[in-house]
Amino acid sequence: MRGRSFLLGAGLSALFVLAALVSLVWTPYDIEVLDIPAKLQPPSAAHWFGTDHFGRDILSMILVGARTSLAVALLAVGIGMALGIPLGLAAAARRGGWLDEVIMRGNDLIFAFPSLVIAILITAVFGAGAANAIIAIGIFNIPVFARLSRGAALGLWQRDFILMARVCGKSSARISAEHILPNIASLMIVQGTIQFSLGILAEAGLSYVGLGAQPPTPSWGRMLADAQTMVSLAPHLAIFPGMAIVLSVLGLNLLGDGLRDWLDPRLRVVRA
16 A cells, blocks of 8 residues: 555656646647636636636646746755755754754744745745745745754764764764765655645745735646635636645655655565
C-alpha cells in the first residue's frame, strides 16, 4: 500500500508539472481573449471544464495557473533552502555560541509572523504581485530549513568521522560542506518536497486575498475568489480550481512520504 501511495503521489506530481510545462507552449484557448456571449457555460465538448464569467476557458486557466503555482512555490522553497540550510549548518557548528543564539532567535522572530502577515507587510511597501508572494513565502521557509538542518547536524558533530576530520585540521565550514551536508541532504530533499506543497497552498491563499499573482495572470487562488459569489449559479468555477489545488498538494505530500521511506534506510528496516 505504501508503494502504491508513492506511485500515486509521483503520478499526481508529474501531472502537475506536465500541466505547467504544456501551458508554456499550448493551451486549448487564449486566456487573454474574452468571449462574453459564452460566459458561465457548463463543462462541454468545446470547453471541458466550462467557462468563467468572462467567457474564458477554465481548463486553459488551470493549466496556466499550474505554471504560476509551480514557479512561485519552486522559487520560494529555493530561497528557503539556499538561506536556511547554511544558517542551520553555521548554528550547529557554533552550538551554544553567540552565532547560534543570533540565528535561532532570528528564526523565532520570523516564525512569529505567518507568511500572510509578511506578505501584507511587503505588499504595503512594494505592492501586490507574484514576486512579493515569492519573497514572503521564501522568508517564511528560511527558519524551517534552518531549524531542521541545525537539528540534524548537531547529532553528526559528535560522530567519529567528524572528530577525525577535525583532527586532520579541517575548518568547521569545510566539515559542514564536505561531511555534514551530504549526510543530511536526503532529509532536506524530503522537507523541500513538503514545503513545496505548502508553498502551493500559500500561493493560493495569498492570491485568494489579492496579494499573489495579479490579473491577467491566472492563479488557482484568485479563481476560487472570483467563484465564491457564483457558486450556486456555476459551481464548476470553484470545483475545478479547488480540485487542482487538492490533487497537487496531495500528490506532493504522498511523494514526500515515499521519498522519506526510500532515502532513510532506518525507516525501510522498521516498516519492512
